[in-house]
Amino acid sequence: MTPAPNSAVLEASESTTNDDVMAADSVEVLEELLVEEISIDGMCGVY
């Protein structure tokens, strides 16, 4: 069994703040971190 990665925080998406490089027909992207894996494997007192 492979251990779970610890506290892997992944960016949901990359957003640009520079108007000049945004595509003309793009909508503003709302960046949300919707999932987050955690490992409590062997959290203190736990096996």
Added chain:
Amino acid sequence: MSADSLVSQLKRGLDAPICLTWELTYACNLQCIHCLSSSGQRDPRELTTAQAKAVIDELRDLQVFYINIGGGEPMIRRDFFDIITHSVDNSIGVKFSTNGAYIDGENARRLAAMDYLDIQISLDGTDAATNDAVRGAGSFDTAIAAMENLARANFGPFKISVVVTRHNVAQLDDFKALADSYGAQLRITRLRPAGRGADTWHALHPTADQQIDIYRWLLGHGENVLTGDSFFHLNALGEPLPGLNLCGAGRVVCLIDPLGDVYACPFVLHDEFRAGSVLDPGGFTKVWRESALFTSLREPESAGACASCGSYDACQGGCMAAKFFTGLPLDGPDPECVSGHGEELLSASTATAPRPTKDHSRPVSLTRKPVRT
């Protein structure tokens, strides 16, 4: 939500534990000198098979994902397989910790056939001399025999769990090699002055220099090594170790003892950290959600005496069990504070350290033979 707020979410507590630790019995065939539960003799007030199954049913309703079974030596219980089967049948995974004395060929095969079952074999030295000095004569051979039986039964990956002491810090590479040789995963955990550990901690806990060695080793070699998240007090040394670095006691996890008493964690078997009993009206659920102790543990912590130290965010003031059983105040430095603040306090302190409230140690046997109860 950022990673920070995920941790703060956990600190506020969940409606049910993610998992919990459950010591099934105080009976044990060994008498390890650092035993956190002071195990040895069965307590006559141990939960019955029916009571244990009722707890499992309650945990199923709470959707607890898995239980970590220990003791004492959990396989001593005659209903051990009955209990773990009931758990797995109710979609609660089982991870259990054992000294291996009861993992003979037949039991190894039985365990290999079970769904969602993880095993952790305790070992505190990579040679008999080092290990047996802590865990008793013959215990090294017993543990290795259990590993061999699991391997022969094609159990698959298991864990080897090591309590790091002054005498085995130098063996970390060897432990890793041993685990690798079985395709097992190494878990190293921090010694606490809990249970019988209260008496042996001062002689056994790693020195300040060794703590730095542990920290460096984990940074360099610890990628596949579990730590029980128990070394976060070392984060004050620099780059934080991987892990949640969070004390989950009473927030994410807790302990049920063989009598059904609920404690914040296995290292604080003391009335001060007893939240209630599964046998109380409202059962485990009410204790988890409404007990005064757990409610207070879920309140935001204050740095207290550590507020002026720049490392508090990294080390969080360390481990409450380590502080409690060395007689230090909980809102101050850990006894093994890497900046030495705990050591200063300890030498200045005249407080008597609290004693564990339950002691199931067996009287010293003159023959020193392990007794099967």
Added chain:
Amino acid sequence: MTITLESSCSLSPQVALRPEPFGALAYHYGNRRLVFLKHPDVVAVVKNLANHPTVGATLDACGIAAERRASFLAALDNLTKSEIIHVG
């Protein structure tokens, strides 16, 4: 990123979803991995994946606004990597 609006996905049968105030906890009994689903909307999407032919259709059915879709695709991609959901 492997998940697109055209992907067809479903929740692994080895996963338990436990509701929480912030969303849900997803636990995979096979690989022992634990994932926080940090918004009720991502929980709804994950639960509905098997009911729709594509991720895009699921997002439509759950009323996920256009500007949020990139985040949802990234989330689903992440969930695929931990085997919480699988493609097909």
